Amino acid sequence: LGAFCRHTHVAVKGTGAGPLANLIFGVKDIYDVAGHKTGFGSPDWLATHGPATRTAPSVQILLDAGADLVGKTHSDELTYSLTGENAHYGTPINVNAPGRIPGGSSSGSAAAVAGGLVDFALGSDTGGSVRAPASFCGIYGIRPTHGRVSLEGACPLAPSFDTCGWFARDPVLLERVGRVLLGDTSHERPRKLLIADDAFRIAGDVVTRALGSAVERVSSLIGIPAAVTVAGEGLSHWAQVFRVLQGAEIWAGYRDWVTRVKPALGPGVKERIEWTSTIRPADVDTAREERETIARRMDALLTGNAVLVLPAAPGIAPLRNRSQKELNDFRDRAMSLLCVAGLARLPQVSLPLASLDGCPLGLSLIARRGNDTMLLTFARELEGAHT
Secondary structure (H helix, E strand, C coil), X not given: CCCECCCCCCCECCCCCCCCCCCEEEEECCECCCCCCCCCCCHHHHHCXXXXXXXXXXXXXXXXXXXXXXXXXXXXXXXXXXXXXXXXXXXXXXXXXXXXXXXXXXXXXXHHHHCCCCCEEEEEECCCCCHHHHHHHCCEEEECCCCCCCCCCECCCCCCCCEEEEEECCHHHHHHHHHHHHCCCCCCCCCEEEEEHHXXXXXXXXXXXHCHHHHHHHHHHHCCCEEXXXXXCCHHHHHHHHHHHHHHHHHHHHHHHHHHHXXXXXXXXXXXXHHHCCCCHHHHHHHHHHHHHHHHHHHHHCCCCEEEEEECCCCCCCECCCCHHHHHHHHHHHHHHHXXXXXXXXXXXXXXXXXXXXXXXXXXEEECCCCHHHHHHHHHHHHHHHC
């Protein structure tokens, strides 16, 4: 499936005892494993960095819980893409949508889980890098509340948005892994369901109809939904706020390395990195203020254990090897949906509840900050009620 990295391969046995005993997992090649190099999806990054001196805490927690690490999984270059098409290392195969991208940047982790190569896998999500691949590959994935799971020992992209996420083929295991990583034993339940009308409009009528029965399944357990407009200014405007802030953080973090090394960046990533160098400080200041307004809006909207339902992506996985213009157009629409949780630092789960043209299509749920396990428990209960 092309999911695993050969150039940074590492396997580590877990303790063999604990809540994740007898399970195997993969780790996105941005997380450090002691004594081994981290590739970050970039040959130039690999060549200019030495082996890690310690294992990332999030990986160590999984090993301590009994699971065995069987390999590093591919990532988009510097994690700055949503496609999974890495110009240097290739594109992992999406077994549930042949000929289509797996999504990124956690491409290898999603492909490995979808293909049954591992029980679960660790990814990361800044602007959708777990949620989009989960939707495209027909698996479960979660972006947790920002800061809930340690990203120490992981290559950052935009620190104020970066999160440690994970994938599984079933919601029971997604929750088991979550309770280990989150250290949370709470059992809250959603009390109110909100439908993001503006998000569904962006996805369009075909996607909305395809997700209709999935929305009905969710409402059957929570109650009659209330339609809301998430962004009065428009979700495309929110996406631009996200884009400016993310870009400014990327350039601040990697300006020195890019200037010194002059890495051979692949198409799309190269242009985006170049663009980050042009962002004006005044635009960043404005975007920061807008972000906090957005966060307050979402906190108020999601009070009282409310959950917001919206498409995980604006459609099924695009075909492989599309033009950069086509991919950029899709990326813009996707970011209008994916930016919400990132801007407001919220947890969001992607559920493989629908299909379109024979390909997976995810429905997602967003909750208030800290309500991660509420989402995980609900995903499990939803599957149980269906079966």
